[in-house]
Amino acid sequence: xxxxxxxxxxxxxxxxxxxxxxxxxxxxxxxxxxxxxxxxxxxxxxxxxxxxxxxxxxxxxxxxxxxxxxxxxxxxxxxxxxxxxxxxxxxxxxxxxxxxxxxxxxxxxxxxxxxxxxxxxxxxxxxxxxxxxxxxxxxxxxxxxxxxxxxxxxxxxxxxxxxxxxxxxxxxxxxxxxxxxxxxxxxxxxxxxxxxxxxxxxxxxxxxxxxxxxxxxxxxxxxxxxxxxxxxxxxxxxxxxxxxxxxxxxxxxxxxxxxxxxxxxxxxxxxxxxxxxxxxxxxxxxxxxxxx
Amino acid sequence: xxxxxxxxxxxxxxxxxxxxxxxxxxxxxxxxxxxxxxxxxxxxxxxxxxxxxxxxxxxxxxxxxxxxxxxxxxxxxxxxxxxxxxxxxxxxxxxxxxxxxxxxxxxxxxxxxxxxxxxxxxxxxxxxxxxxxxx
Numbered sequence: 358x359x360x361x362x363x364x365x366x367x368x369x370x371x372x373x374x375x376x377x378x379x380x381x382x383x384x385x386x387x388x389x390x391x392x393x394x395x396x397x398x399x400x401x402x403x404x405x406x407x408x409x410x411x412x413x414x415x416x417x418x419x420x421x422x423x424x425x426x427x428x429x430x431x432x433x434x435x436x437x438x439x440x441x442x443x444x445x446x447x448x449x450x451x452x453x454x455x456x457x458x459x460x461x462x463x464x465x466x467x468x469x470x471x472x473x474x475x476x477x478x479x480x481x482x483x484x485x486x487x488x489x490x491x492x493x494x495x496x497x498x499x500x501x502x503x504x505x506x507x508x509x510x511x512x513x514x515x516x517x518x519x520x521x522x523x524x525x526x527x528x529x530x531x532x533x534x535x536x537x538x539x540x541x542x543x544x545x546x547x548x549x550x551x552x553x554x555x556x557x558x559x560x561x562x563x564x565x566x567x568x569x570x571x572x573x574x575x576x577x578x579x580x581x582x583x584x585x586x587x588x589x590x591x592x593x594x595x596x597x598x599x600x601x602x603x604x605x606x607x608x609x610x611x612x613x614x615x616x617x618x619x620x621x622x623x624x625x626x627x628x629x630x631x632x633x634x635x636x637x638x639x640x641x642x643x644x645x646x647x648x649x
Numbered sequence: 650x651x652x653x654x655x656x657x658x659x660x661x662x663x664x665x666x667x668x669x670x671x672x673x674x675x676x677x678x679x680x681x682x683x684x685x686x687x688x689x690x691x692x693x694x695x696x697x698x699x700x701x702x703x704x705x706x707x708x709x710x711x712x713x714x715x716x717x718x719x720x721x722x723x724x725x726x727x728x729x730x731x732x733x734x735x736x737x738x739x740x741x742x743x744x745x746x747x748x749x750x751x752x753x754x755x756x757x758x759x760x761x762x763x764x765x766x767x768x769x770x771x772x773x774x775x776x777x778x779x780x781x782x783x784x
Contacts, residue, residue: 468730473759480759567678579678606707
């Protein structure tokens, strides 16, 4: 009897340990784990990363030829955290941003935007772990990193958040696809070509599908969306992102907004390192069933 | 087995609808754009299948009713975004055909599986109408 009771206790303890070890990782569609340094839009760099933790920023890093390096210099690590919004002027958003009242909506797109807000953004595709194209890709927690590939004449941006996506920016002078091309397959990240204008990387993109919201909050877009993005690094710790939104089906004229993004020196748990950790939106996603 | 005329029509309709589905790839953009399926009829016993395909070029909403050999292009589609109400007018082929007028409201407009619910009027016949947008 004693042996049986002990065996039961061992089995119970073992089961408890097993259950604890198999507990789901703390991840949901858009929220970072609790101990992670905050990267919510509108927040300035917090302890452990960015200029606030390290005093004045170092100068902009450059490659041997003098061109700006948008990534970590050789021998160092780090990545870019989440950015602010291209609408409104709070936090890290740029002071020249339009407020929502200044966005040149078409009547239908304003009404749809209002409806999305009124319903608490319950139908945001990102809550179903679909990729976030446009400026939204830089608003997603868990950061992003530029990987320059001169031998392939392209820059790859990898994203640590959402469904762990990546995006190519081609620097080989290829033209953008024509939107009236019947063979064009619209995509979440569109098709991007870039060029350097001094210290600024200027990227033109088009060919987007309509399966995502291109900004948090649900500003609508259509398949006519054309983005002109400008990436610059005024100092080591700051990425400046500006984007001109040209979508004549959703807005009456092009409009521009942007935000800054802080350089991140730490890992997700605040330890030194600055490496993007493994995260998949789909893993343990529990939001969507509660949004219906 | 030799296909019947009805079966051939079904196959042809499926091909046309398949082609339309490729064109109608929108989901989160203009809330009317896409392919919608449902029925209309004067009562629960008399239902007629309806397929609607709509597009938006930035200014006007255009589209067709029941794509296939007997498709009907809409003469007019207007959206009142304040109320999400939609008015359709279409003229069927044939000298004795009566014009079709549909007045509907978009239900659950933020949902990718939103619906158009309203009335279908054709001459003296009036019925309820409901179509749901394809995902």
